[in-house]
Structure formats: C-alpha cells, structure tokens
Amino acid sequence: MNEGDLLRSARFRREREADWQRLETLVSEAEKHGVQRLGFEAARDLATLYRQATTSLAIAREISLDKGLLDYLEALTARAYLSVYAPQERVGGLVARFFRDSAPRAMRRSVWYILAGFLCMGLGALVGYLLYFENSAWYHVFLPSGLAGGRGPEASTGFLRSVIYDEDPAVSGLGAFATYLFSHNTRIAIFVFGLGAFLCAPAILLTFYNGLVFGAFVALHVERGLGPDIGGWLSIHGVTELSAICIACGAGIQLGLAVLFPGRDARAVALRKAGRDAVKLAIVAALMLVAAAFLEGFGRQLVQDMGARYGIGWGVGALWLAWFTLGGRRRG
C-alpha cells in the first residue's frame, strides 16, 4: 500500500506515531520515578516531544475526525503536561527559605492585621479585668467551669497559690505536652483562623472573648494579692501562646477583609492574594503554639521560681520578636 493511498489525517498520524509512543514511555517513566531521575537526553526529549505533541493535538483537532486518535492525543498531551509542569522544588530548601526569609517578611507585611489581633485581645482583657472588679459574678459568666479547674472567687487564696506553684505531678512529660497542645487555646487559634476565612466578625469576637477570660482570670488573682505570681505563671508560656492567638486572629482578619472588601478583584482572587501571607502567619502561629505547649508541659513544673518564669517567658517572647523584625532583611 503506498502512502498516497491514505487519507491526509492517516498520513499525519503515521508520520508522528513513533514520537508519540516515545513520549508516552518517557511520561510513564517520569510519573513513576520523578522527572529528577530522568537522564539528560530523556529530560530534554520529554520537553521537546511534549511541545510537539501539543502542536500535533492542535493540528489534529483541525484536520482529523479519527476519534481514537483525538482521544489518545488529548490524554497523552495532558499527561505529558502534568509531568513537564511538575513542582521542582526541594523540600529542604523550602523549609530553610521559610524560616530565613518568607515567614518574617510576611509578618512584617501584615503587621497592622496582627496589631488588630492584639488590640482585640487587649481590649477584651481590659474589659474582663474591669468587669471582675465591678462584680466578681462576671467570672462565672466568662469562664466555663471545666477550664477554671476549681479556681474561682470562692476558692481560698491558699488553693490558688498551690495551683500556681505546685503542679499535679501525675501529668507530665510528653503526655502533658500533648494535652496542653490540644487544650483550649489551640482550639481557639484554629477557630480564629478558620472563622476569619469564612467571615471576619467571629474571629474578632472570639479573640475578644478570649481576652475577657484572660482579664477576669488575672483580676481574680490580683484581688487576692497574687498578681506578680500569676503573672509569672502565665508569662512562661502565655507570652508565646497568647501572641500566637493574636497572630492567628490577624491572619483571620486578613482573610475576612479580603472576602468582605475584595476591591477590584473577584472575591476568590482577593482571597487567594490574601492567603499568601495569611497561611505563613498561620504556620508561624502553629509553631508558636507547639513551643508554648512545650514550655507549658515541661517548663512550668521544672521552673518554680517567679523571677525565672518571667525571664523565660519574656525572653522567649523577645526571641520571637527578634525573628520577626530582623529575619529576612536583605544585606547591603
């Protein structure tokens, strides 16, 4: 059978079929072992043959009515596209870059959102503190009984002091670490971030409420003359933990504002743009929560001295601040 006998589209197919089959083997190899494992020639051929296949597909759509061929080319080109445009970053370099550059830069870019988060928490704490001194019954309104653990306006000063300086030794080490990580505050942080993505107001309200709890709790101890002691007890992990909640709130506000006021973009686009920084803030907040759980699980029992508690808590806080302000600045 001579070539001229064939249909134009059949000739088109016959001329290119070998290339397509080579591309198919290259693609399956790349999918199985990754593009990084391909040899130089194979990688070069993959890119070239992929571009040839896209051209073939465009031509075939115009000149051929062979459905078998069209379906094959569609699928082959799509598979080749997925291997050629695969992410090619190394995980190690990625982690290093996050800590060195992108996280502190994102923190500095969203400084106003984070300050708004701190403002929510701070106002909440102030209101909680003042309301407690007005009427100590407010304490029970703000604090769920499970969280208070027997520490309320009825408790004796001696009991409050014993909780501050004498932890229950039954829960310690790794188990305690895990318990604290999944305690109240982590859940709050996740909610604050997630709710921010859906709507702005719940994130702000929840942070404010958390501030109320914090304020009432401090006020109770201040009233009993345990102010500096509770300060130390809270400082050792609270500086890190409460900052993490505020940062999560800042990220939530950022997302919520993008949904509420997308500006010239479509909402989905605005959300995506805001997400670039918000997700880094969320990761930073998560890291801080893990660090806080570590401090709470191990540090709080090992360190019983008030001064040392202050020192560790605020020292760690200063380290975080140094990372955020000094990290990722270009030299020169």
Place this chain on the structure above:
Amino acid sequence: MRFRRKTRAGRPDPDVVLPPEGVPLRLEIAGLGARLGAQITDVLITGLAAGSLHVLLSALGLSAPRTLTALAMFLFFVIRIPYYVLAELAWNGQTLGKKLMKIKVVSHDGASLTTHAVVLRNLMKEAEIFLPGTLLLTLDEASPVSSSLALAWIVAVLAVPLMNSYRRRMGDLMAGTHVIQLPVPVLLSDVAEAVRARAPEKPGDGFAFLAHQLDHYGALELQTLEGILRNAERRDLSPAAHRAQRETLAAIVGKIRNKISYPEAVETPDHLRFLRAFYNAQRAHLEQRQLFGDRRADKFHGQDGTGNGAKKP
C-alpha cells in the same frame, strides 16, 4: 456518586485547562465520590500510622492513661499535616489515596503547581475536614447551641464544593487549584487504515460513493460508526453476541443505504466491508470539507442555513 455540574453559557468549560503552550487540554474535573474515597484512604493511612506509633510509645511506657486521647490526637495531627504536604510535593499533586483513585491536583491557571498552593490547600484541610470531623464526633446533646453551630459549620464547608462548577473546596479556592481525573492514553488503531489494508479497491469489487451521497452525515455519526467498527473487530464474542452484532450491522447498513439512497443491494457477508468503505469515504469527505472551513458537527449541519451544524433541540 457524581452530581451533575451546571455549565452556564458564556462561562469557560470547567474540564479544560489552558497550559502555557496555549493549546487547551481536556482534564476532567474529579468527581466528589473519587475525592471522598481518596480522603478516606488517606485518613486511614495516617490514622494507622498514628495508631501504631501510639502503641509503640505505650509499650515503651512513655504515655500515661490520663493523657491517652490527647497523645493519640497529637500523633495523628503530627503525622497527617506533613504527610499531605510532602506527598503532594513529592508525587506532583497526588497523595497515596489520590494515586489509588487516579486523581490529581492541578493549578487552576495552567501553570505548574507551586509549593505555596500545596501547603495552603492542605492547611485549609485542617479547618475544613478535620475540624468538622472532630466536631461531628463530639456533638453533644447537652449543649444545643454549640451543636447547632458545629452543624452549621459542617453544612457550610460541604456546600462550598457543591456551589462551584470546578468542585473546589475552600482550600482549593484560596490556593488556586482544582482536582482532576487522570486521563489514560490508549492508542487505538486507525480504522481508515484497516480498510485500505483489507480491501484494495479493485473496480467492480469496491463500493463507490458519490459526493452528494456523502453530504448527509456529520462528525458525530462518523465517530459513532468508528466506534461500531472498532467493536466489530473484536473476536472474543459469544455466539449470541455475534448474532446480535450481525443484526446491528445489517440494520445500520439498511439505514445508511436508505438515507444516502445507495442503489445496489449489499449482501450480508459484505456488510462490514461496506461500512468500512463508507466510513473511509465519509471521513475523507468530511475532513476535506473541514479543511475548507465547513465543519459539520452532525447530520443537522445544513438546517440553520449557516452550515455550521447547529444541534436540534
């Protein structure tokens, strides 16, 4: 289970991705069933890993009874977060569950999948899937307010993928990704080529078609015929199926002869040969018309006066 997706006029087809080369590629959106299956597989895998690690820690005496649940949750958390991110980075948008269900994450704009997108869509998974999941487990009759809030959250999260035609969840929307079904390339033989090889056109033996006889059908009918011819090449049919196929072929030959008013009768053993010859002639004709800008989608191509093959309702 696969819900029907609405495609509104004027919107781009959700099954098409435009790569930087500028040739639109067809990558079908993955069904919700496949995605659910992949998710369940991944949860099982990570849950199993966390469970065995937990047993190991207990055996080593590192956990106390009081903190059993917290430790289990913590291990699950610590294993699943890097699992999703690293798996999708290493396997180009696929976790083990997704590999099993043959689905894949792609970038919405056709560029390559960025690390940021992978991290973001998997972190949002925490807020979208695992938080509602734990909420569902801890729903409490005693606190109706928080239960209804949890329920509202779950409904809202589930509603997002149903509301958009790309079936994207919140994390996909933020990361600019969507999930597609992996296409499988299978190169079938060219039906037209088979015709020439088996039936060399000798005068008197072959079937000849005139141009006006080929003006009746369009691409849809041609490609349907192609499918039938491919099916007719199968040799593994039972006698009953074989008979049914012969009857189908006879019916098709009758319909075509009637439609194009083909004068000569076609004997039963020649049915397949006739259809092959007709397919060949029809395809040559239609491809030539297409080269001249006359694209015929189906047999209704002449009816709207433009010759562009508008479909009948």
